[in-house]
Amino acid sequence: MSDMTACPIPPIGRSLWQDARIRLLRNRAAVASLIVLALMMLACVLGPLLTGHPYDRVYQDYVRVPASLSSYPKAEALPGAVQRIASRIRATPSEVVAEATHVRLVLASQRPIDQRLLVYFDRSDQFGTPVITGSEQEGRRLSLDVPIKRQYFLFGTDSNGRDLLTRTLIAGRVSLAIGLLATGVALVIGVVYGATAGYLGGRIDMVMMRIVDVLYSLPFIFFVILLVVFFGRNFILMFIAVGAIEWLDMARIVRGQALSIRRQDYVLAAEALGVSTGGILRRHVIPNTLGPVVVYVTLLVPKVILLESFLSFLGLGIQEPMTSWGVLISDGARAIQATPWMLIFPATFLVTTLFALNFLGDGLRDALDPRDR
Amino acid sequence: MLTYILRRLATAIPTLFVIVTISFFLMRVAPGGPFDLEQALEAKVMENLRRIYKLDQPLFQQYLTYLAALLRGDFGPSFYFRDFSIGELFAQGLPVSIRLGASALLLALAIGGPLGMLAAFRQNRAADHAVIGFATAGITIPNFVVAPVLQIVFGLTLAWLPVGGWNGGAFRNTLLPIVTLALPQIAVIARMTRAAMIETLRANHIRTLRAQGLSTTTVALHAARGAALPVVSYLGPAAASLLTGSVVVETIFAIPGIGRYFVEGALNRDYTLVMGTVVVVAIFVLLFNLVVDVLYALLDPRVRLE
Numbered sequence: 001m002s003d004m005t006a007c008p009i010p011p012i013g014r015s016l017w018q019d020a021r022i023r024l025l026r027n028r029a030a031v032a033s034l035i036v037l038a039l040m041m042l043a044c045v046l047g048p049l050l051t052g053h054p055y056d057r058v059y060q061d062y063v064r065v066p067a068s069l070s071s072y073p074k075a076e077a078l079p080g081a082v083q084r085i086a087s088r089i090r091a092t093p094s095e096v097v098a099e100a101t102h103v104r105l106v107l108a109s110q111r112p113i114d115q116r117l118l119v120y121f122d123r124s125d126q127f128g129t130p131v132i133t134g135s136e137q138e139g140r141r142l143s144l145d146v147p148i149k150r151q152y153f154l155f156g157t158d159s160n161g162r163d164l165l166t167r168t169l170i171a172g173r174v175s176l177a178i179g180l181l182a183t184g185v186a187l188v189i190g191v192v193y194g195a196t197a198g199y200l201g202g203r204i205d206m207v208m209m210r211i212v213d214v215l216y217s218l219p220f221i222f223f224v225i226l227l228v229v230f231f232g233r234n235f236i237l238m239f240i241a242v243g244a245i246e247w248l249d250m251a252r253i254v255r256g257q258a259l260s261i262r263r264q265d266y267v268l269a270a271e272a273l274g275v276s277t278g279g280i281l282r283r284h285v286i287p288n289t290l291g292p293v294v295v296y297v298t299l300l301v302p303k304v305i306l307l308e309s310f311l312s313f314l315g316l317g318i319q320e321p322m323t324s325w326g327v328l329i330s331d332g333a334r335a336i337q338a339t340p341w342m343l344i345f346p347a348t349f350l351v352t353t354l355f356a357l358n359f360l361g362d363g364l365r366d367a368l369d370p371r372d373r
Numbered sequence: 374m375l376t377y378i379l380r381r382l383a384t385a386i387p388t389l390f391v392i393v394t395i396s397f398f399l400m401r402v403a404p405g406g407p408f409d410l411e412q413a414l415e416a417k418v419m420e421n422l423r424r425i426y427k428l429d430q431p432l433f434q435q436y437l438t439y440l441a442a443l444l445r446g447d448f449g450p451s452f453y454f455r456d457f458s459i460g461e462l463f464a465q466g467l468p469v470s471i472r473l474g475a476s477a478l479l480l481a482l483a484i485g486g487p488l489g490m491l492a493a494f495r496q497n498r499a500a501d502h503a504v505i506g507f508a509t510a511g512i513t514i515p516n517f518v519v520a521p522v523l524q525i526v527f528g529l530t531l532a533w534l535p536v537g538g539w540n541g542g543a544f545r546n547t548l549l550p551i552v553t554l555a556l557p558q559i560a561v562i563a564r565m566t567r568a569a570m571i572e573t574l575r576a577n578h579i580r581t582l583r584a585q586g587l588s589t590t591t592v593a594l595h596a597a598r599g600a601a602l603p604v605v606s607y608l609g610p611a612a613a614s615l616l617t618g619s620v621v622v623e624t625i626f627a628i629p630g631i632g633r634y635f636v637e638g639a640l641n642r643d644y645t646l647v648m649g650t651v652v653v654v655a656i657f658v659l660l661f662n663l664v665v666d667v668l669y670a671l672l673d674p675r676v677r678l679e
Contacts, residue, residue: 214391216610216658223399225639306515313517313621314636326515333521337529347518354513362505 020291023367030363033356040353044172052152053163055170056321059151060161061125067156067164067341073126073148078103081126089117091142103127103146112139121146156341158331167323168346174324175350178239178308179301185243186304187297190250195285197251198258199277209255212248224307228316238317242304253296257289291368298361302354309350325350378667385659389652393443396651397436400644407452407642426452439648448652453643462646463631463653469539470618470630476551478608478615481558486604488559489566490593493600496571504563511560520553520625537627550626554619558611565607569600601672609665613657617650 014022024030048055061081062072073081078098082105086093091109107113121127127146134143155164197208227241261267262285270280309326311317313333318324325346332343408414408422423429427438442449448459492504527549528536540546573579573596582592618632631650638646 214388214395225636302513306513309515310517310621313515329515329518333517336521336525343518343521347514350515351510351513355509358509358513 020364020367024363027363027366029359030367033359033363036352036356037360040172040349040356041176044169044176047169048166048173051154051163051166051169053166055166055323056162058161059125059157059163062151062153062157063161064159064339064342065153065157065161066339067154067345069154071150071152073151078126078148081124085120085124085127088120089113098148101148101150103144103148104133105144105146107142107144109140113142115139115142118144125149125151155345156339158328158342159335159339162321164328164342164345167328168325168349171323171325171328171346172349172353174318174322175305175308175326176353178242178324179305181236181239182243182246182304182308183297183300185240186246186250186300187293189244190247191254191286191289191293193247194251194254195258195281195289198255199262199281199285201259201262205255205259209252212251216248224311225316228311238308238311242307246300246304246307250293250296250300253292254286254289257292258285261285261288295361295365295368298357298364302357305350305354374667374670378663381663381666385663388659389655392655393440393648393652394436396648397439398432400639400642400647401432403642405642407644409642426450439645443652448649449645451643451646453637453641453646459645459649462634463649466618466629466631466634467653469542469628470623470632471616472542473547473550473554473622473628473630474612474615474618476547477554477558478612480551480555481562482608484555485559485562486566486597489563490570490597490600492563492567493570493574494589494593501567504567508560508564508567511556512564514556516553516557516619517621517625519556520549520622523549523553524625537625539628550622550628553622553626554615558615561607561611562604565604566600569603570596573599598672602669605668605672606665609661610658613654613661617654617657 065072068074075098079096082093082096082103086105086107089107089109091107091113093105093107095104095106097104115132118130118132121130121144126149128149130144130146132142133145135141136143153163153165155168158164158167193208193212197205223245224241227244228238264284267280267284270284275283305325308317308324309329312324312326313330318327320327328346329343329350332339332346336343406428407426408419413419414422420429427435430438439449446460448463450458451462454462488504488507492501495501524536527534534548535546537549538546576596576599579592579596579599582595618630620632620636622628623630623632631653634646635650635654637643638650
């Protein structure tokens with residue numbers, strides 16, 4: 001009994017991943033990036049439900065309105081809007097009194113006003129259903145009390161009059177989804193291919209890497225464009241296409257790792273025990289290549305998002321009314337002089353995300369490879 | 374060395390052959406053809422066109438015809454730019470793209486290299502953080518955002534430089550496109566130089582130099598040689614893609630380079646144009662990979678070319 005207590009408790013070792021986590025959490029830029037990314041994802045997933053505008057709702061009366069914290073319609077725009085609607089009813093407005101939630105006015109006309117035409121107020125984005133408070137001269141003068149519909153466009157609207165905030169958030173969903181899905185595809189193909197080539201080695205390795213070299217020399221846009229043409233600009237297939245092109249680097253990195261891993265004692269032991277090749281790959285080779293792979297993945301996601309925006313710039317990306325940051329930015333870049341907010345907001349979102357991903361990638365690299373710091 | 378270069382050039386030929394074959398058949402699998410217009414052509418006209426361009430022959434026959442012409446250095450006629458052969462298009466566009474790309478590359482090296490070294494010597498201090506921040510911005514901000522912003526600022530607001538156009542290659546016209554092309558490269562080169570430099574500064578030979586009390590400049594020069602290796606291997610593919618033109622920059626600044634041809638060719642099913650671009654780009658990639666390997670051996674005596 002006393003012998004047992006004399007035995008010192010062995011210190012609990014820290015695994016590579018625990019070590020890496022501690023180092024990562026000490027890196028302020030990386031932690032900040034993690035928080036920013038989490039907030040960005042939350043905003044993009046939940047945000048479109050909270051803005052009060054569907055992403056494809058067109059507000060004909062609010063085309064290209066600038067970003068504003070106060071609500072639309074603006075007080076100075078009301079008389080003009082009333083005038084436009086009144087002229088469609090073929091009447092002239094007078095005594096227009098604008099209040100916070102209502103506009104009171106009197107419509108006058110040569111002939112009796114057809115009250116069915118008042119529906120034009122309803123149809124506009126600025127007003128609700130008018131209430132007739134008084135009718136004079138056999139319907140030639142109508143006193144109206146029209147409620148104002150208050151709308152917020154915090155980021156302004158685009159050239160079709162759609163709320164840019166909602167569209168930016170929806171675009172974020174698409175861009176992030178593309179980034180993650182395409183990276184996932186690249187990850188799976190690259191890791192399996194690279195690990196197989198590296199572990200098997202010899203002639204098979206040479207042939208497999210030669211294929212990678214050949215694919216490397218092909219202009220990658222060529223593939224993307226061909227795939228886009230094949231798949232007819234299908235949303236999900238395009239991610240897969242992009243992922244199928246971005247796996248080359250991954251395969252090279254993993255192969256390099258696998259080449260050194262296959263000579264490790266534990267792999268030799270597994271071979272001696274008669275574990276199948278697939279089993280060794282799954283159980284020993286692939287898990288041990290994950291360090292550099294994780295780093296590369298965080299750097300690949302921004303690359304894919306940029307690639308998607310490049311395709312969208314060429315007009316090969318996501319199709320309307322769906323949208324992505326790339327689509328929004330290329331629309332904004334075309335109209336940069338007249339409507340700068342159409343470029344500024346999506347570009348800020350994109351660049352913030354890419355910044356965060358890059359800093360996170362750097363932080364992960366430092367955390368997993370402590371030699372650098 | 375010479376035999377090495379010759380052998381590498383010889384092995385490039387089968388690679389090129391594979392690339393040509395893959396792209397030829399991939400392009401043909403894509404639906405649609407070069408003469409598909411919004412309004413369908415008359416059957417007889419279509420038939421004649423297809424016969425003139427030999428599209429009515431079996432695919433494999435066409436492939437052999439194309440290969441034979443390619444061996445003679447003939448890229449064939451363009452399907453889309455009806456009055457031009459691919460050779461003529463490249464003769465006009467390639468010098469433009471090469472000039473822009475080479476200038477951008479030199480600018481990127483001249484700025485990115487020193488920036489990266491500065492950051493490495495001041496590691497984890499303000500200058501380092503500034504360079505890292507700038508480099509990350511350069512990588513993350515897409516060039517189709519940079520280009521219009523530059524146009525607005527320098528072209529319209531300040532009115533110092535033309536907004537676009539080539540104007541026979543006037544220096545003023547090339548400035549904005551070169552800067553747009555160079556910015557991301559500056560960023561990447563600065564980052565790579567910094568990382569490589571930090572590693573090299575820890576090496577034994579650098580410690581010996583420092584122990585001997587040599588000046589920082591001498592130490593930096595010695596370290597630069599070692600740190601250049603990863604940068605050089607990045608520059609190979611980067612140079613190939615820069616010199617063969619950028620779709621975005623050429624479209625936004627209205628520059629008659631060859632960068633646009635690829636996308637235009639693929640969208641219009643201009644088979645010969647796409648094939649020509651693929652071949653030209655592949656030649657550049659293979660050539661610059663060779664240059665990188667030779668430079669590598671010159672910079673690092675431990676690397677032997679065999």
